[in-house]
Amino acid sequence: MLTLVTESSKQAGPAELRNEAWSRRDLPAWQKLEQHASQMRETTLGELFNTDPGRASTFAIEDLGMYADFSKNRINTETLALLVKLAEQCGLEEKITAMFNGQKINVSEDRAVLHTALRAPREVTIEVDGQNVVPEVHEVLEKMAHFATAVRSGQWRGHTGDPIRNIINIGIGGSDLGPRMAYHALRQFSDRKLRLEFISNIDGAEFAEATHGLDPAETLFIVSSKSWRTLEALTNATTAREWTLAAFDGDTTAIASHFVAVSTNTDGVTEFGIDPSNMFVFWDWVGGRYSLDSAVGLSLMVAIGPENFTEMLGGFHDVDEHFRTTPLERNIPALMGLISVWYNNFMGAQSQAILPYSHYLTHLPAYLQQLEMESNGKHVTLGGTQVDYQTGQIIWGQPGTNGQHAFYQLLHQGTKLIPCDFIAVIEPLSELEHQHDLLTANIFAQTEGLAFGRSAQELRDTGSPEEQIPHRHCKGNQPTTTLLLDRLDPRSLGSLIAVYEHKVFTQGVIWDVDSFDQWGVELGKLLADTIIDELTADDAQPMDHDCSTTELIRRYRTGRSRK
Structure with a gap:
């Protein structure tokens, strides 16, 4: 019988899970990553591939019915080694154990965090308060x-x-x-x-x-x-x-x-x-x-x-076990979280695009938007001190190929660094297999184009007019991760969602924030409870707002013929 509960997990309280008062930026691995980033900013993906012909296999992991290709990220083996060291210095593995054991890692609400228990097999023991x-x-x-x-x-x-x-x-x-x-x-x-x-x-x-x-x-x-x-x-x-x-x-x-x-x-x-x-x-x-x-x-x-539904739960659990037991350097969700930290905190990225090439995954970017931004959009550490580094990323996206005709122009030729997750499926779900081949060709082409661009010399060699070359030049060097699923079915969907859940957990541990509360959401609800009474009352009520909010309320009441 697999038993996750331990004696230490029974005794540990939320105060014991709080980190010391110093900033994450004081950690040796963080400081080395800052130095390393200054070098990597001057290194292109083209150079990384030219100097490492085996890069595609070095930076890829096949497990869980998916192939995770990290090779088109602006990283090398030193980058990953430093990120893993940062995770170790932040206690990631210990905190993974704490979460699975039912410790109250949601410190602001003094609660355990056990979505993993929702898909645990019957024979597993996971205890909360005994x-x-x-x-x-x-x-x-x-x-x-x-x-x-x-x-x-x-x-x-x-x-x-x-x-x-x-x-x-x-x-x-x-x-x-x-x-x-x-x-x-x-x-x-x-x-x-x-x-x-x-x-x-x-x-x-x-x-x-x-x-x-x-x-x-x-x-x-x-x-x-x-x-x-x-x-x-x-x-x-x-x-x-x-x-x-x-x-x-x-x-x-x-x-x-x-x-x-x-x-x-x-x-x-x-x-x-x-x-x-x-x-x-x-x-x-x-x-x-x-x-x-x-x-x-x-x-x-x-x-x-x-x-x-049970099959979907099985996919969730597959990833739970992978995340819980796999060394960090081969751990898909942990690496996704660490690489996102790399871009967010050391390379200056502000957002990340989620780009599923599947009509069936149309709502995945919005789902992941809430998962990540509500979890890690925090400004204080677990101990309640102000952070002095960026936390949650802005998550956005749209299915391909629709997005190619909407915002990919900015990805290819804009001035912003936007890491992208591309999600593809090998086995088509529709009978129109030729269209699936075309869809997949587009995703591979986009990751290649974003990584390597199109040089001025290549444009000249193909006969582009000289005056157009500055406008047609794509510099490349835009990072992407590709998740290639064997198929899209209940089990693989569960696995895909769990990968992102644990990615978000990894980020939260590195940033030392509580990924499981959402007090900012509560503020809007509280204020709305007051304003609704002021909008709907038969007579104007005394109001205690700023002048802008007060005027907006008055104009709405006037428009609704309420004095």
């Missing part, structure tokens, strides 16, 4: 599977006895981005007789469009809100409740057949009218952006079936 959490994880997974099977088979019926044909996931943040992204990625594995829609935006237009033309008698809402107090989720859930009741002449007993909840707040769910037996729980050691493989993924499980 309790093995794995059995209750599998208990929820079994309940989810029973429910998903009932809906898919037609056993679950609506209020009038009609089978469910439409499922609408209501959530926000991770409760929306995760299942939305994964559903689109796995459409070919879904039951096409079921229609799955997503509502997250508090803008009522999204609700109106998602429900347009649907029959309430055949529609099931899955409402995901851990606290059952999230403004967007509860607003949309209340609207959905009214929409449903209007179809059944206000009969509140209809709610039990058309609503289920993913939450921890039994009282709130019951008050809403949902039968507590139709509530699927998760835990405070699951962060929203890490919750796809919890009950938050219920709508996805209904769409693709319990067997495929």
